[in-house]
Amino acid sequence: MKIISFLKKIGAITTPDEIIETYYQLKQAKIEKEKVIHQERLEKIEEIITRDEKMQKLKKTITQVANSEAPVLITGETGTGKALVAQAIHYGSPRCKNLLVRVNCAALPEEILQSELFGHERGFFAGGHKKKGRLEFADRGTLFLDEIDDISPTVQTKLLRLLQEGALERMGGEKTFRVNVRIIASTNHDLSQAIKQQRFREDLFYRLSPVSINLPPLRKRKQDIPLLAEYFLRKHRKYREAKKQIEGISKEALDLLVSYEWPGNIRELENAIERAVILAKGPLLEKQDFPLSIQDLAATEKTFPSPSRALREIEVYLLSGRIKKDNLMSKT
Numbered sequence: 375m376k377i378i379s380f381l382k383k384i385g386a387i388t389t390p391d392e393i394i395e396t397y398y399q400l401k402q403a404k405i406e407k408e409k410v411i412h413q414e415r416l417e418k419i420e421e422i423i424t425r426d427e428k429m430q431k432l433k434k435t436i437t438q439v440a441n442s443e444a445p446v447l448i449t450g451e452t453g454t455g456k457a458l459v460a461q462a463i464h465y466g467s468p469r470c471k472n473l474l475v476r477v478n479c480a481a482l483p484e485e486i487l488q489s490e491l492f493g494h495e496r497g498f499f500a501g502g503h504k505k506k507g508r509l510e511f512a513d514r515g516t517l518f519l520d521e522i523d524d525i526s527p528t529v530q531t532k533l534l535r536l537l538q539e540g541a542l543e544r545m546g547g548e549k550t551f552r553v554n555v556r557i558i559a560s561t562n563h564d565l566s567q568a569i570k571q572q573r574f575r576e577d578l579f580y581r582l583s584p585v586s587i588n589l590p591p592l593r594k595r596k597q598d599i600p601l602l603a604e605y606f607l608r609k610h611r612k613y614r615e616a617k618k619q620i621e622g623i624s625k626e627a628l629d630l631l632v633s634y635e636w637p638g639n640i641r642e643l644e645n646a647i648e649r650a651v652i653l654a655k656g657p658l659l660e661k662q663d664f665p666l667s668i669q670d671l672a673a674t675e676k677t678f679p680s681p682s683r684a685l686r687e688i689e690v691y692l693l694s695g696r697i698k699k700d701n702l703m704s705k706t
């Protein structure tokens with residue numbers, strides 16, 4: 375905040391918009407500097423840790439699409455890495471020298487979201503100054519629209535125009551601004567359902583998703599669990615005192631982690647490891663260092679499979695041809 379007071383004092387900035395603009399300029403300068411000093415830090419793709427075959431293929435796709443200009447739609451359950459993939463695409467693209475601007479569409483009420491994205495002219499909001507939208511800030515860079523499924527019909531129409539013509543007007547303004555922004559959108563919902571219910575424009579969906587990337591949940595790539603657990607262990611033990619260094623994860627604890635279904639996916643796994651690193655008393659993370667909810671659910675999983683797992687197992691059994699599906703159906 376010292377810098378803001380200083381800039382205000384010398385009259386370099388006066389309005390809140392100028393503060394925001396200064397913020398983005400400083401962020402831009404920081405990216406430039408980091409890029410020269412730590413080129414490798416921008417290689418976000420390497421932060422996607424996986425040994426799963428499908429994910430390895432996705433990583434190749436991500437590297438390829440990064441080099442194109444096409445919009446990308448990233449789908450997947452909460453915590454599967456959508457934001458991480460958006461960063462990998464931006465920093466792997468020629469646009470990496472410019473800004474990656476993120477907007478969480480679900481977090482903002484309709485009018486605020488509109489003004490955040492497209493900006494507004496002076497006087498549009500009572501007593502308000504004019505304001506640049508984040509699309510203008512993202513010019514020559516990337517705009518990451520997080521949780522896109524929640525946007526109103528008006529924002530949808532404006533976004534469609536932007537994607538088709540690269541043009542926008544600020545709220546309450548007539549002047550057309552041209553911007554060169556790559557759009558990456560993400561959702562953890564099924565957009566086809568929203569289209570059926572006429573909550574989401576089909577034409578916008580097609581414009582947003584010439585490339586779509588669907589991230590599988592962690593329970594469908596269980597071989598990644600030990601790898602990720604080890605990665606997060608290394609990441610979080612750095613913050614521990616040297617004398618309490620953690621060396622690894624006990625076999626029993628690792629079995630527990632692999633048998634759990636992880637509804638919160640990788641974010642939940644990272645939180646669990648971080649917590650266990652704090653609680654661990656010995657050199658290994660033990661079963662009891664993990665939340666009871668994980669211990670209980672994993673125990674239930676072992677004796678009573680969840681309905682979805684039971685259904686999957688029955689499907690595999692049927693597909694194996696050991697029982698004819700028709701036989702089964704005729705008996706029910």
Ligand SMILES: Nc1ncnc2c1ncn2[C@@H]1O[C@H](COP(=O)(O)OP(=O)(O)OP(=O)(O)O)[C@@H](O)[C@H]1O
Binds near residue numbers: 450453454562602
């Ligand atoms: N394959 C991965 N390797 C390493 N870290 C990962 C991986 N996938 C996700 N993460 C980490 O897990 C956390 C959650 O990921 P992220 O925020 O990208 O998920 P998300 O899909 O955007 O979730 P939400 O829908 O809740 O916003 C982040 O800290 C991210 O860095």
Ligand SMILES: [Mg+2]
Binds near residue numbers: 456457520
């Ligand atoms: Mg996210």
